[in-house]
Amino acid sequence: MNTTSSSPLHVSEPIDRAGAGRAWSQADASTRPSTNGGRALVLGGGGSTGNAWLIGVLAGLFDARLGVTSADLTIGTSAGATAAAQLTGAAPGELFAAIHAQQPAPSAETRGGTLVRPVGPRGAGTPIRSAADHLETTNRIIASASDASDMRRRIGAAALRMAAAADEERRAQWRATVGGRLSGQHWPQQRMLITAVDARTGEPVVFDGESGVDLVDAVAASCSGGLPYRIGDDWYIDGGYRRNENADLALGCGRALVLSPLGGRTRHPLAWGMQLAAQVDELRAGGSRVETIFPDPAVEHLFGANAMNVSLRPAAAHAGYDQGAALAGRLSAFWA
Numbered sequence: 001m002n003t004t005s006s007s008p009l010h011v012s013e014p015i016d017r018a019g020a021g022r023a024w025s026q027a028d029a030s031t032r033p034s035t036n037g038g039r040a041l042v043l044g045g046g047g048s049t050g051n052a053w054l055i056g057v058l059a060g061l062f063d064a065r066l067g068v069t070s071a072d073l074t075i076g077t078s079a080g081a082t083a084a085a086q087l088t089g090a091a092p093g094e095l096f097a098a099i100h101a102q103q104p105a106p107s108a109e110t111r112g113g114t115l116v117r118p119v120g121p122r123g124a125g126t127p128i129r130s131a132a133d134h135l136e137t138t139n140r141i142i143a144s145a146s147d148a149s150d151m152r153r154r155i156g157a158a159a160l161r162m163a164a165a166a167d168e169e170r171r172a173q174w175r176a177t178v179g180g181r182l183s184g185q186h187w188p189q190q191r192m193l194i195t196a197v198d199a200r201t202g203e204p205v206v207f208d209g210e211s212g213v214d215l216v217d218a219v220a221a222s223c224s225g226g227l228p229y230r231i232g233d234d235w236y237i238d239g240g241y242r243r244n245e246n247a248d249l250a251l252g253c254g255r256a257l258v259l260s261p262l263g264g265r266t267r268h269p270l271a272w273g274m275q276l277a278a279q280v281d282e283l284r285a286g287g288s289r290v291e292t293i294f295p296d297p298a299v300e301h302l303f304g305a306n307a308m309n310v311s312l313r314p315a316a317a318h319a320g321y322d323q324g325a326a327l328a329g330r331l332s333a334f335w336a
Contacts, residue, residue, distance in 0.1 A: 038072030039257070039335065040250035040288075043080030044276075045240040046261025047307025049316040051079035052099050053261050053295055055086070056317035059096035060324020066332050068257055074192045077239040077246050079261065079307075081194045081222035082181055085215055088192075089184020099317045134226060135305075139267065148272045152241050153202030159228040159237050160199050171230055178220040187215050194218040195239030195246045199228040204242040206249065247279040247290075255289045255334060261303055263294040291334055296323060 043054050061068055069087050076084030086095055138155060145151035179185060187209030194207045196218070207218035213231060221229045221236035228235040239246065244266060250256040264276030280290050295303060299319040302312050 036252050037254040039068075039255045040073040040075060040247075040253040041068050041071035042075045042245055042247045042250060042256055042258040043077070043083050044245035044247075044258070044260040044262065045078030045080055045238070046244075046303055047079055048310050049302045049307050049312045050261030051082050052313040052317040053302070053320035054080060054083040054259055055092060055095045055099060056320025056322075057259055057293060057324040058083075058087070058320075059092035059317075060321040060326075061328050061331070062092045062324075063321075064325045064328030066328040066335060068331075068335060070190070071257075072190060073250060073253055074188075074190065075195070075246055075249050076192065076219075076222065077195045077242075077244065078223050078225065080245075080259070081219045081239065082178070084192055084194070085182050085184070085219045088186070088188045088215070089182060096317055096321060100314050102313070142268055148268065148274060149202055151202075151268070151272075152197050152204075155241055156197065156199035156202050156228070156235075156237055159224070159226070160235060162226065163199075163228050163230075163235060170227070174224075174227075174229065175216060175220050178223065179216045182216065182219070185214070185216050193246075193249050194222050195242050195249070196221040196224075196236040197239065197241045199235040199237045204239075205236060206246075243274050243276075243279060245276050245279060247276065248282045250283060250288065251286045253283075253288055256283055256291075257331070257335065258290065258292040260292060260294055261307075263300065263303075264292060289334065291331060293323065293327065295319060 044050070046053065058069060069092060074084045074087075076082070083095075090098075137158065141154045141158060142151055145154055192208060194215075196205045196207065197203070198205050205221075207213050207221070211218070217229075217231050221231060222239040223229075224236060225238040225240070228237050230236075244262055245258055245260050245264070247256060247258045258276065258280070260276055266275040268274040270278075276292065280292065283290050295316075296319065299316070302316045302319065306312055
């Protein structure tokens with residue numbers, strides 16, 4: 001069992017949200033008021049296995065009679081954005097069962113360590129780049145950046161250089177891939193925030209049902225860790241480059257339950273305040289009660305470098321389910 005309500009915290013500088021919604025006439029969702037006093041469910045990024053673990057945790061909680069998916073506010077980032085959107089059209093148990101029923105081909109996400117995006121619903125897939133190469137490239141950018149804003153601009157610029165060699169068909173393929181994961185493709189009535197980063201400016205962007213963006217497009221943008229994703233005239237990259245969990249967007253909520261497949265860790269300097277501990281610090285300073293759930297140490301090998309290995313999804317989902325079922329009793333008073 002791995003949950004925490006207190007941990008060493010690092011103070012972060014506030015996220016600069018000015019101009020984050022530049023591409024749209026609608027205001028950036030992060031500037032709209034939060035659900036004061038309500039409950040927030042935060043689903044962090046963590047690749048394909050992270051998505052499975054998130055679903056497992058939620059299914060375990062639900063089967064133990066603690067339903068948290070009816071939160072007043074749901075915040076999804078990257079793999080967490082996919083999970084948040086999946087929950088708009090299916091119950092946690094259904095999604096959990098589907099993971100175990102699937103027999104994914106190795107090409108669905110990776111082939112020999114190379115990230116791919118499938119061509120068609122059952123196609124062989126087109127290689128994007130080696131997962132190790134991508135990690136090495138982004139690590140170099142992080143190491144050379146002066147701060148988080150500079151890092152986002154550099155990551156965005158690198159993604160745009162790759163986009164110059166990509167065609168419109170690939171964008172359509174990625175949209176179809178993301179849409180195929182969602183049984184419901186409309187924004188829910190309850191408030192949902194999906195994070196991304198503007199690839200040109202490096203500014204964080206937060207989409208919601210009032211942003212004028214289809215849910216599928218918002219999720220596709222939030223999950224674009226390699227090539228950027230175009231919406232209208234603008235290009236977006238993974239919301240994890242804002243922060244991996246983006247729990248600070250729950251500011252104003254009375255309670256926030258944060259699920260972090262990456263265990264709250266960050267590749268960035270702690271002084272940048274990107275780590276989950278800094279986000280929790282901000283929430284608690286604002287009066288929120290916060291609980292976090294991380295994968296148990298015994299299954300940490302399923303994440304990180306193995307995050308895109310779809311063959312590990314059932315194991316990750318099962319590990320998450322066991323954690324959720326074990327934690328339900330402890331969390332019930334917190335969530336009530």
